Amino acid sequence: MVVELCPLPFDPWQAIGKHASNGNHHAQSVSNGASAVFVGTMRDHNEGDGVVSLFLEHYPGMTEKELCRIVREAEQQWALSDVLLLHRTGQIMPGEAIVLVAVWSAHRLESFEACRQIMEALKQHAPFWKYETLMDGSKRWVSHNTPGFAAQGLGAASDIDQ
Amino acid sequence: MVVELCPLPFDPWQAIGKHASNGNHHAQSVSNGASAVFVGTMRDHNEGDGVVSLFLEHYPGMTEKELCRIVREAEQQWALSDVLLLHRTGQIMPGEAIVLVAVWSAHRLESFEACRQIMEALKQHAPFWKYETLMDGSKRWVSHNTPGFAAQGLGAASDIDQ
Amino acid sequence: MSIKVYYFASLRDTLGKAEDNGQVTGSQTVSDVWQQFNPENPRSSSVLCAVNHTYASMDHPVSDGDEIAFFPTVTGG
Amino acid sequence: MSIKVYYFASLRDTLGKAEDNGQVTGSQTVSDVWQQFNPENPRSSSVLCAVNHTYASMDHPVSDGDEIAFFPTVTGG
Numbered sequence A, B: 001m002v003v004e005l006c007p008l009p010f011d012p013w014q015a016i017g018k019h020a021s022n023g024n025h026h027a028q029s030v031s032n033g034a035s036a037v038f039v040g041t042m043r044d045h046n047e048g049d050g051v052v053s054l055f056l057e058h059y060p061g062m063t064e065k066e067l068c069r070i071v072r073e074a075e076q077q078w079a080l081s082d083v084l085l086l087h088r089t090g091q092i093m094p095g096e097a098i099v100l101v102a103v104w105s106a107h108r109l110e111s112f113e114a115c116r117q118i119m120e121a122l123k124q125h126a127p128f129w130k131y132e133t134l135m136d137g138s139k140r141w142v143s144h145n146t147p148g149f150a151a152q153g154l155g156a157a158s159d160i161d162q
Numbered sequence C, D: 001m002s003i004k005v006y007y008f009a010s011l012r013d014t015l016g017k018a019e020d021n022g023q024v025t026g027s028q029t030v031s032d033v034w035q036q037f038n039p040e041n042p043r044s045s046s047v048l049c050a051v052n053h054t055y056a057s058m059d060h061p062v063s064d065g066d067e068i069a070f071f072p073t074v075t076g077g
Helices: A012-020 A062-077 A108-125 B012-020 B062-077 B108-125 C009-015 C030-037 D009-015 D030-037
Strands: A002-006 A034-041 A049-058 A082-088 A090-092 A097-105 A128-134 A139-141 B002-006 B034-041 B049-058 B082-088 B090-092 B097-105 B128-134 B139-141 C002-007 C019-023 C048-051 C067-071 D002-007 D019-023 D048-051 D067-071
Touching (some): A012 A097, A097 A108, A108 B034, A139 D009, B012 B034, B034 B108, B062 B082, B097 B108, B128 C009, C009 C067, C030 C067, D019 D030, D030 D067
Parallel strands (some): A002 A082, B002 B082
Antiparallel strands (some): A082 A097, B049 B090, B049 B128, B082 B097
16 A cells, blocks of 8 residues: 655656556556546536636645545455555646556455445545635635435445535 | 557557657647556466466457447547557567557546446457466356446446356 | 358357358348257357347347358357 | 643634634633634534543543544545
């Protein structure tokens, strides 16, 4: 398991490739048949407004701890062989990766479930706060994330969208 | 949308990176906030036996058509901005990527759902057949895929595991 | 009517042939085609079929020039 | 008892301060700590809290040396 906060931009696909080809990581094992990945990137729009840049605040000490707890929880629930979680902090420009969650397992069920579970837990619990600079120069705190499940779906949208 | 059969090994993370940085692809757009990826790789074990190599047979003409149909079906159901689907054919060695499904969308819900839907449809419908060479030199056709959903879960396991 | 029939994977091994080329007559279905070319091999219920690169049911009617394929459960991905 | 209190994001802007350092007495809860340091700002029900880098409820008891944090709904990922 690797969990890292990244103050500088990172290329998510290069980061996964590097992680997966490192012999020290379980991701490299030939007993893995599956890998599920989510990459969240900064959009140039939010809630109808053009967004020029984003500042991502976090709580040093707690954020790392909470991310590790979220990954450990997924590892206890699903048979995973490796997890890579990267999350940006600081000043972010449109198109840059904000978060990367990559999960490796023997079969696809576990990777799919764990990757999504980690992302939803991160969105709900990891102490990060987005501060947007809009096209007209004004700034605002983002008040909530978009829901990760359809309203008629798994019933979790109302919890997440608070 | 890019759908390709690959007779030679490919690096899945490089392939995504290349696709995502190509200005001709919608994956590159700054209006995308999410990307979900699944990579299936060849394991060195299956059903308790060591596997030395795999030959992946397909039905030229129909396989490409069916893969495109599966992706188009997902595009009709979910608001996606781009899909990249690569699938190996021919002789495959342990650790090599067999399938890559990458989906881009504005929000994570659509990417997560569509990526998994494409993978399950591909496993159920795309005309590919795995022929394994085992450690003792014997060869066998793989008779079925492992289920993609937990038996107590979305109720699809019994369909898939036939 | 002239058609082409292909067999894939374990089914090809079982039947010992990869294809059949031949003539069919009248209003035949895919199931009839199997019967005609494989009279001594009853078709397993797990065998799938495609007509002109699209999945079809066994009672799908056959037309002149059709490409018909029979194959076992798919195991890609 | 000596404690440290941190405020994050929009909450820090609203209160106009990033932290409080101070003494608390007796068997106080996290909620009491807010009350003591922000008597003129009633706590919104959406405010979250952590004690020593772990989420805690507002009736969590405070101990000497604790690091307490108040923050709004998180918006990472």
